Amino acid sequence: MTLxxxxxxxxxxxxxxxxxxxxxxxxxxxxxxxxLMVAAAICGIAKPxxxxxxxxxxxxxxxxxxxxYFNAAALFLCLMRMLARETAFERQIASLTRQMALRDARxxxxxxxxxxxxxxxxxxxxxxxxxxGDQDIVPALRAAGTGKPRR
Amino acid sequence: xxxxxIIVPSFNEGSIIxxxxxxxxxxxxxxxxxxxxxxxxxxxVVRRMPRVHLLRHAVNLGQGAALRTGIEYALQNGAQTIVTxxxxxxxxxxxxxxxxxxxxxxxxxxxxGSRFLGTAAAMPRGRRALLKAAVAFTRLHTGLTLTDTHxxxxxxxxxxxxxxxxxxxxxxxxxxxxxxxxxxxLTFVEMPISMRYTPYSLxxxxxxxxxxxxxxxxxxxxxxx
Numbered sequence: 001m002t003l004x005x006x007x008x009x010x011x012x013x014x015x016x017x018x019x020x021x022x023x024x025x026x027x028x029x030x031x032x033x034x035x036l037m038v039a040a041a042i043c044g045i046a047k048p049x050x051x052x053x054x055x056x057x058x059x060x061x062x063x064x065x066x067x068x069y070f071n072a073a074a075l076f077l078c079l080m081r082m083l084a085r086e087t088a089f090e091r092q093i094a095s096l097t098r099q100m101a102l103r104d105a106r107x108x109x110x111x112x113x114x115x116x117x118x119x120x121x122x123x124x125x126x127x128x129x130x131x132x133g134d135q136d137i138v139p140a141l142r143a144a145g146t147g148k149p150r151r
Numbered sequence: 152x153x154x155x156x157i158i159v160p161s162f163n164e165g166s167i168i169x170x171x172x173x174x175x176x177x178x179x180x181x182x183x184x185x186x187x188x189x190x191x192x193x194x195x196v197v198r199r200m201p202r203v204h205l206l207r208h209a210v211n212l213g214q215g216a217a218l219r220t221g222i223e224y225a226l227q228n229g230a231q232t233i234v235t236x237x238x239x240x241x242x243x244x245x246x247x248x249x250x251x252x253x254x255x256x257x258x259x260x261x262x263x264g265s266r267f268l269g270t271a272a273a274m275p276r277g278r279r280a281l282l283k284a285a286v287a288f289t290r291l292h293t294g295l296t297l298t299d300t301h302x303x304x305x306x307x308x309x310x311x312x313x314x315x316x317x318x319x320x321x322x323x324x325x326x327x328x329x330x331x332x333x334x335x336x337l338t339f340v341e342m343p344i345s346m347r348y349t350p351y352s353l354x355x356x357x358x359x360x361x362x363x364x365x366x367x368x369x370x371x372x373x374x375x376x
Binding site: 083087090091093094097098100101102104105106107108109 | 181182183185188198201202203204205206207208209210212216219220223224227318320371
């Protein structure tokens with residue numbers, strides 16, 4: 001066994017143990033999948049011929065090709081998963097922001113609003129204006145919403 | 152209180168929103184300005200206009216989300232007819248009055264403005280080509296035969312507005328509205344309108360890059376409904 005194999009197997013084993021004992025976290029749902037991947041990697045490094053045989057069974061010429069195809073598929077799945085999470089997160093932010101806007105709307109005063117100063121001086125003007133009651137929420141939302149302005 | 156509500160989504164339009172809103176006030180309908188998380192003084196300008204209903208997004212979400220917020224607010228307050236109107240000063244308020252008359256007399260669910268049936272002074276050639284491409288894409292995508300697809304001036308009945316649960320927060324909402332019209336089989340008619348292109352509105356308008364963003368947004372919605 002080469003030094004590369006020894007170091008790789010040690011690292012992968014440590015990674016597998018870490019995944020197995022992980023507490024609750026973002027990877028919890030994918031724990032079984034990750035453990036299978038680590039086991040396959042250990043197998044492939046310790047006994048490369050196993051990968052080769054398996055690849056031949058699937059009609060793929062080389063074990064290395066099998067790993068490449070598998071990595072491409074796994075990467076695509078991970079991207080889709082991240083995109084789905086980002087989409088869900090964006091919708092939650094949008095929903096929350098819209099609800100706050102509706103809650104804090106300043107109603108128009110219609111034709112009764114005649115003020116020579118051009119200012120709204122009725123008691124409605126004393127109401128908290130949009131976002132003013134949420135000084136702790138607004139900065140957090142602004143931070144979450146940073147990025148390219150959207151028109 | 153008027154039964155007609157005009158929704159004006161607004162993002163960083165502080166220099167012009169006062170003029171646009173003042174013009175709309177001459178129509179004596181309810182006006183709703185949704186400040187979509189502007190960084191400038193848009194909110195403060197509208198705040199000094201007591202007749203206007205004012206809502207504010209704490210963060211910038213996009214025109215689609217601002218429209219949805221404004222429409223929902225208008226429906227909650229009993230709107231029977233809803234007008235959407237851009238805040239960048241491109242539209243003519245007389246077209247709003249025409250649209251309201253048209254929807255009342257024609258019996259359709261939606262009136263869509265079309266600059267290609269009306270006039271679009273000083274429209275750059277690149278913009279014209281981009282819009283024509285959008286018309287062709289929309290025909291393929293939704294089956295609707297239209298002369299213009301991305302005009303912010305629309306008039307909707309209450310029933311039609313209630314179907315517009317826009318999911319696209321950004322500019323793809325214009326295509327989404329047409330998708331909903333096609334899917335729900337809403338009746339519609341196009342109305343000639345006058346568009347004014349100014350250096351300001353052109354700077355604020357969509358670019359060719361934005362059209363790619365719209366396409367990607369629509370594709371993403373297909374993959375992740």
